[in-house]
Amino acid sequence: MQITVNGKAHEVDVEGDMPLLWVLRDELGVKGVKYGCGVAACGACTVHIDGVAVRSCQVAAEDVDGEVTTIEGLGQPDALHAVQAAWVAQQVAQCGYCQSGQIMQAASLLAENAAPSDDEIDEAMSGNLCRCGTYPRIRAAVKAAAKTLQEG
Amino acid sequence: MGRLRTYSRRAFLIGSAAVAGGVAFGVYAVKKPVDNPLADGLAEGAATFNPWVIIDADKITLITPHGDKGQGVTSSQAALIAEELDVEFGQFETSFGQPAAAYWNTALAADLVPFMPSDESRTANAARGIAGGAVKVLGVQITGGSTTIPDSFVKLREAGAVARETLKLAASRKTGVAVSELKTANATVILPDGTALKYTDLAADAAALEPVTDVTLRDQSTWRMIGKPMQRLDVLAKSTGTQVYGIDLEVEGMVHAAVKVNPRQGGKILGYDASAAKNMRDVQKVVEVTGGVAVIADNTWRAFQAADAIEFDWGEADYPAEQDSHWQVLSESFTKERLDKKWRDDGDVDAVITGEGVVEAEYRSPYVAHAPLEPLNAIVLVEDAGVQVWAGHQIQRQLQVLVAGITGHEQDEVIFHNQFMGGSFGHRLEFENIKQAAEIANQMRGTPVKLTYSREEDFAHDFPRHISMGRMRGKVSGGKVEALDLSIAAPSVAASQGARAGLPMGGPDSQIVAGAWNNPYALPNYRMQGYRAPELAPVSSWRSVGAPGAGFIFDTALDELIHAAGADPMAERIRLMQHETSRKVLEAVAEMSSWGGELGPNKGRGVSFIESFGVPVAEVVEVTNTEDGIKIDKIWIAADVGTVVDPVNFENLVQGGVVFGLGHAINCEITYSDGMAEQENYPDHEAMRLYQCPEIVVRGLENANHIRGIGEPPVPATAPALGNAIFAATGKRLREMPFNKGVEFV
Numbered sequence: 078m079q080i081t082v083n084g085k086a087h088e089v090d091v092e093g094d095m096p097l098l099w100v101l102r103d104e105l106g107v108k109g110v111k112y113g114c115g116v117a118a119c120g121a122c123t124v125h126i127d128g129v130a131v132r133s134c135q136v137a138a139e140d141v142d143g144e145v146t147t148i149e150g151l152g153q154p155d156a157l158h159a160v161q162a163a164w165v166a167q168q169v170a171q172c173g174y175c176q177s178g179q180i181m182q183a184a185s186l187l188a189e190n191a192a193p194s195d196d197e198i199d200e201a202m203s204g205n206l207c208r209c210g211t212y213p214r215i216r217a218a219v220k221a222a223a224k225t226l227q228e229g
Numbered sequence: 230m231g232r233l234r235t236y237s238r239r240a241f242l243i244g245s246a247a248v249a250g251g252v253a254f255g256v257y258a259v260k261k262p263v264d265n266p267l268a269d270g271l272a273e274g275a276a277t278f279n280p281w282v283i284i285d286a287d288k289i290t291l292i293t294p295h296g297d298k299g300q301g302v303t304s305s306q307a308a309l310i311a312e313e314l315d316v317e318f319g320q321f322e323t324s325f326g327q328p329a330a331a332y333w334n335t336a337l338a339a340d341l342v343p344f345m346p347s348d349e350s351r352t353a354n355a356a357r358g359i360a361g362g363a364v365k366v367l368g369v370q371i372t373g374g375s376t377t378i379p380d381s382f383v384k385l386r387e388a389g390a391v392a393r394e395t396l397k398l399a400a401s402r403k404t405g406v407a408v409s410e411l412k413t414a415n416a417t418v419i420l421p422d423g424t425a426l427k428y429t430d431l432a433a434d435a436a437a438l439e440p441v442t443d444v445t446l447r448d449q450s451t452w453r454m455i456g457k458p459m460q461r462l463d464v465l466a467k468s469t470g471t472q473v474y475g476i477d478l479e480v481e482g483m484v485h486a487a488v489k490v491n492p493r494q495g496g497k498i499l500g501y502d503a504s505a506a507k508n509m510r511d512v513q514k515v516v517e518v519t520g521g522v523a524v525i526a527d528n529t530w531r532a533f534q535a536a537d538a539i540e541f542d543w544g545e546a547d548y549p550a551e552q553d554s555h556w557q558v559l560s561e562s563f564t565k566e567r568l569d570k571k572w573r574d575d576g577d578v579d580a581v582i583t584g585e586g587v588v589e590a591e592y593r594s595p596y597v598a599h600a601p602l603e604p605l606n607a608i609v610l611v612e613d614a615g616v617q618v619w620a621g622h623q624i625q626r627q628l629q630v631l632v633a634g635i636t637g638h639e640q641d642e643v644i645f646h647n648q649f650m651g652g653s654f655g656h657r658l659e660f661e662n663i664k665q666a667a668e669i670a671n672q673m674r675g676t677p678v679k680l681t682y683s684r685e686e687d688f689a690h691d692f693p694r695h696i697s698m699g700r701m702r703g704k705v706s707g708g709k710v711e712a713l714d715l716s717i718a719a720p721s722v723a724a725s726q727g728a729r730a731g732l733p734m735g736g737p738d739s740q741i742v743a744g745a746w747n748n749p750y751a752l753p754n755y756r757m758q759g760y761r762a763p764e765l766a767p768v769s770s771w772r773s774v775g776a777p778g779a780g781f782i783f784d785t786a787l788d789e790l791i792h793a794a795g796a797d798p799m800a801e802r803i804r805l806m807q808h809e810t811s812r813k814v815l816e817a818v819a820e821m822s823s824w825g826g827e828l829g830p831n832k833g834r835g836v837s838f839i840e841s842f843g844v845p846v847a848e849v850v851e852v853t854n855t856e857d858g859i860k861i862d863k864i865w866i867a868a869d870v871g872t873v874v875d876p877v878n879f880e881n882l883v884q885g886g887v888v889f890g891l892g893h894a895i896n897c898e899i900t901y902s903d904g905m906a907e908q909e910n911y912p913d914h915e916a917m918r919l920y921q922c923p924e925i926v927v928r929g930l931e932n933a934n935h936i937r938g939i940g941e942p943p944v945p946a947t948a949p950a951l952g953n954a955i956f957a958a959t960g961k962r963l964r965e966m967p968f969n970k971g972v973e974f975v
Contacts, residue, residue, distance in 0.1 A: 092510065099530035103485070108477040109470020111651070112529070113602045114684045118911040121602055148470030157469070164468035168460065168877050171885055172299025173467030174474060174602040174651030199920035206911060208602045208652045209299050210888025212922035214881060 080141055082107060083150030093139035098122045100138050101147060109148035109177045113206070120205030123178035123185075125151075130185035148177040151184055160184045163222035171209035179205045183219045187226055193219070263368070266329035267292065276436035278392035280331040281310055281385060284432040289316060289416060292326035295381065296372040296623045297463070298601070298653035300940045301878045304461040306381050308874065312454045313389030313447060315413040316428070318462060325647035328625035330368030336379035337364050337371065339843060339935075343570075343739060346843035347749040347808045349934070372623040373658055373770065375842040375938030378874060382936045386446050394441035399434035400426050449872075458877045463649065475621045475648035476606045480677040483608065484513065486669050487532035488680060489539060490521030490661075492689040493904035494767050497544035498522070506535040515539070518668045525673070529681050536683075546904040548765045555765050555901065556593070559698040562718040562762035569721075569761035570737035572746035576754030578714040582704045586711075588793045590701050592785060593965040594778030595898035596693040598906075598914055599771055603651020604687045605662040609670035610677040615642040616667070617677075621650030623658045627730055631660050634731075635667040654889070655770040660730060661690055685909050692729075693899045693906075694771030695722045697741070699782030704754075705794035710801060712754035715786055717742055717779050720762045726769045737761075744773075744780025744839045744945045749808035750787075766901055772889060773841050776945035780839040781894070781966060784949035788835070789962065798953065799824045799836050799849075810869055810932045811838065811845035817867035817928055822849040831855070832862070833958025837950035843935065844942035845869050848887070850954040858973030859955055861891065861923045866946070869930035870937040876929065879939055884925045886943025892917025894948035896969045921974070 113121030127143035152158030267277040275285035293306035338360035344353035417425035466472035607620035697719035727734035
């Protein structure tokens with residue numbers, strides 16, 4: 078089957094029920110997307126399908142019905158997306174393992190809602206678990222990124 | 230002297246890495262310099278000055294041997310070297326290096342001796358010195374106990390200074406300019422005329438010199454990095470998905486493995502049927518490992534699926550099958566025979582605790598899982614000539630010993646490539662994933678095997694934080710706390726963990742009472758006894774180890790007494806606190822939170838003080854009792870580590886420690902049924918999510934004489950402060966974690 082990831086089309090020979098997460102990680106070598114729980118409880122595997130955040134551990138390969146964007150497609154170290162730039166400026170990461178998913182979730186939120194309230198940030202970001210407890214910095218980074226994006 | 234000898238003997242046993250007949254070493258062994266591991270196989274023209282700095286014509290590499298599980302110690306170790314070496318972030322690479330005796334942990338001894346960290350008497354310091362000698366001789370390289378900064382603070386700055394002075398000497402020899410005329414900055418030696426000679430260009434000359442070891446460390450007033458905000462070296466990679474963790478590694482020709490091991494921990498596998506699994510797509514084979522089996526496939530998910538398709542007949546565990554029985558064992562452990570140690574015996578509690586004003590209570594702290602977000606994993610390649618291991622781990626040299634024991638190699642034939650870790654919280658002090666990957670790879674010599682745990686396997690085979698039970702009797706009179714008689718029973722985490730690691734531990738287990746015995750209060754009558762329960766489910770060090778349990782018990786008990794006395798929780802703690810550095814921490818949170826001010830309706834505040842790994846920490850929690858349950862509004866926390874190396878990372882780690890402590894106190898426990906953990910994945914053991922996270926105000930104090938780490942100390946004070954706040958808001962005293970058994974949370 079065909080799957081488009083970060084603007085590039087790939088032909089993959091996988092079972093229809095293989096989760097997108099594992100197609101990305103083990104078949105296509107896209108490692109920025111992380112495995113954390115496999116049951117949509119942690120959000121480490123968050124990617125975008127047509128710009129909307131989804132848990133890639135819960136999307137079967139055969140159900141991928143749009144273009145997939147991973148953290149690598151959002152921005153690169155030398156060309157950061159505004160959300161990534163905010164994550165760097167706020168020094169959010171500790172272990173960093175959840176942060177790809179956090180950033181993808183935040184980017185999806187801000188694409189949909191340019192000026193989220195505190196409650197809206199809480200609601201959108203609470204499906205993403207951070208075991209290190211970087212939540213205060215995640216909140217600050219989402220707000221900083223929103224400001225940057227609004228100022229355009 | 231009798232006391233000291235007893236303590237010293239214990240320190241030897243704790244540090245003794247399975248050395249038959251105990252440990253014997255003389256002054257020579259302790260004073261002998263340790264070989265520089267970087268000298269082996271050093272390229273022509275490359276210079277190594279000590280085990281932490283290597284420079285060749287192309288680049289500067291700083292060795293940061295402490296494992297990085299998210300606490301940012303790669304950056305902090307590098308910064309300590311860079312401060313004296315005069316290199317800036319961006320001008321060097323870092324490497325975890327190879328495991329070596331040279332990286333023995335100089336700070337470990339402080340917590341191996343049974344003296345309160347606030348005890349700076351000659352006896353206490355002598356015992357620490359002797360224990361430190363044992364750690365050195367044994368070459369114990371470990372990242373744990375919040376020791377990275379105290380271990381590194383002097384020696385890494387010295388390493389930088391030695392390299393710098395040697396490079397200056399090389400420049401002097403080359404140019405004829407006296408060393409005293411030379412300056413250094415930005416990875417260059419600068420001549421009086423302003424000419425800058427790159428360190429990399431001086432490497433070949435420096436390599437021919439004996440390192441200049443007579444160096445003086447710079448005065449704090451001249452530090453350009455330490456104490457100032459830094460940008461962690463890993464922050465860009467961790468914000469772009471480009472940080473590589475062990476789970477992301479691929480080695481040429483690698484296969485994927487998933488294991489299923491008896492969820493009754495340590496139990497046998499009596500039989501299994503893998504016929505369905507073997508017929509699944511791209512499954513290569515099924516092999517046996519200790520206590521279970523492994524599936525080999527070409528993809529992680531296929532290996533998981535096949536492992537799930539195997540039917541098993543599991544044997545029994547050697548601990549009670551049901552959780553109630555675990556508590557029963559603890560309940561029956563407050564006996565003379567089970568007394569591990571009487572840690573404090575001030576005044577006369579038996580005489581004082583009678584009549585009016587006697588308070589009694591019992592407390593429980595549950596098993597809790599580590600559950601780092603990156604599930605455990607390891608890649609192992611076994612060949613006849615040697616073994617390579619790729620994984621994130623905190624006890625590198627013992628990993629080599631255990632792998633060598635499985636494959637039949639010598640320890641030095643095991644090459645260990647340490648990796649950045651997606652969390653640990655103590656789980657990566659354990660070896661099960663490493664041993665299993667080695668067992669599998671040993672049956673497939675020549676093929677690299679990558680073992681990845683499913684989240685469910687990670688939960689089933691976590692060795693959780695130990696359970697503990699506390700019993701308090703106390704006495705109040707005249708508005709004051711007069712006496713506290715506190716007993717805590719728990720299985721020994723040191724014994725359980727040490728047995729698996731091949732590092733047998735001796736002596737009383739201070740972690741049974743950590744966070745309870747060592748708080749430097751001067752209660753007029755205070756008895757603190759630790760009871761060692763029989764071993765139950767296997768347990769392991771969980772971020773701050775004994776203190777989240779025993780500290781919760783201690784501080785909640787103290788709070789009950791203070792309320793019974795009708796005293797102010799903050800004022801009475803400050804009155805009782807005799808250790809000045811600790812008292813200032815309490816005074817700091819009182820000031821930060823404007824303690825004593827008017828609160829809104831349905832609000833309550835709690836304060837707690839716990840010392841953990843030598844760091845006094847005080848915290849105030851404010852909650853509101855809403856219609857939907859308890860809402861945590863705001864936290865103020867102060868801690869004294871002596872010197873804050875990076876204020877940004879310090880704040881992040883303290884806030885993270887608060888979130889970690891509160892989240893688990895609210896809703897996490899591991900319980901056993903039919904010998905298995907009942908919690909299988911995060912929905913069963915969730916901890917804190919973002920919407921529950923309050924504002925957390927942090928202050929780092931620098932009054933203490935000794936520098937300490939901050940990874941673990943913020944955790945223990947959180948739960949009792951929250952419980953005390955809930956009591957203040959609702960009148961309901963929570964004596965058991967998780968708190969959601971007693972109250973609802975928003």
